[in-house]
Amino acid sequence: MEIINIIPHKRFEDKVILQMDNYENYTISLEAVYKYNLKKGKEIHQEEFDKIIIDENYRAAKTKGLKYIERGDKTFAQVCEYLEKKEYSSQVIEKVMEFLVDYDFVNDERYAERYIKERRRTEGKNKIKYALKKKGINEDIISEKLININEDEELEAINKLVNKKIHTLIKDGKDEYFIKNKLYSYIISKGFCGDNVLKSIKQSIMENRDLIYEHQRNNQEKDKENIMEVASKRYSLISKSETNNLKLKKKLYDFLLRKGYSYDDVKSAVNEIISNE
Structure with missing residues (x-):
């Protein structure tokens, strides 16, 4: 292969376009031009040229991967998916990921620990587990990290959610049965389950029973006034x-x-x- 011409890139000052004698054009960095002593009229073997292109793609992919991580901690799978969308080859992506893992830029165990720590007071194990699996975290890692959430801590989180939600429901003037079902659906949607959910809801209903009936009576009176007016x-x-x-x-x-x-x-x-x- 022969380099027919080297043209400055119109959009990027640090890049050029190589025009080859096989009518193909390749965009590479100025750094690569100097590094590999590329110039007009130079003959280069296909194998050597392919290596240059792979190295160039690796350098560009590594830069993009690092910038992507700068925006916020990412999982191994998320970075891979991001680079795949940028259409880098599997060979290049594998090399980039090896670099990111070796230098601890990507660490799924650390990611899972941080994620759980941030959400353990507002989300249950089921929701956390589903979210981490969706982000590509290995299920063994997830299970290992979720063990750190003990039953007392989980009950405390449930109690806070239940006690906050029940006051919103009470204001609507609904009956005890309606409130109980709404609370259960709400807490389950947060990823909590088991006896702690039922225990917390039962306790909160008991503590707020007088208030529930008071708002229910007020609501019934308003409904009666309203229906008389409409009728x-x-x-x-x-x-x-x-x-x-x-x-x-x-x-x-x-x-x-x-x-x-x-x-x-x-x-x-x-x-x-x-x-x-």
Whole structure:
């Protein structure tokens, strides 16, 4: 192979374009030009040239890998995936990863430890395990690191989440059964499971039972006021065109039920409105 021409790159000052006699163009660094004494008219064997290109790709891939890690700690699999998307060969990626591991830039055990430490107070083992597996961490490493979370620590984390969430649910004026189910779904979604979840929810419900019933009663009173207002307005509208009391009553029933009110509340409201007319 012969180098026909060496042209400065239009976008990158530290790169040039090699034009070869086989009509192929290659982008390489100025550093490589000086290092391998590349110049116009020079003959170079294909094997030697392939080695230069591999070394160039390795240097570029290593730089990209290091910059990617600078943004935040990454797992072995994440860096590999990033370099694959940059379309580096498996040979180059393997060489880069060997460098990153040897110099401790990439360490899956350290990554798992940090990740667990940051999330152990807000996420359960199941969610943490799923997230780490998704990031490419070996399951043996995950299991080994998760052992460090003891039962008391897990219960404390669950209690904090439950006690914070229950007050939001209580304000909605829902009943105890509804709150219990919502709490369970919420804590499970955080990756916690087992007896500690049920134990924590039961304890929190007991401690807040009076408050739950108070908000529930207030909510029921508001609902009653609301349904009476809605029913009265609808009755006034329907009665303008419907004189048959049975049909009027049915239309009012159907309208309120479609609005989502309970049958008992609808029955009470309709009877009160009709009896006042």
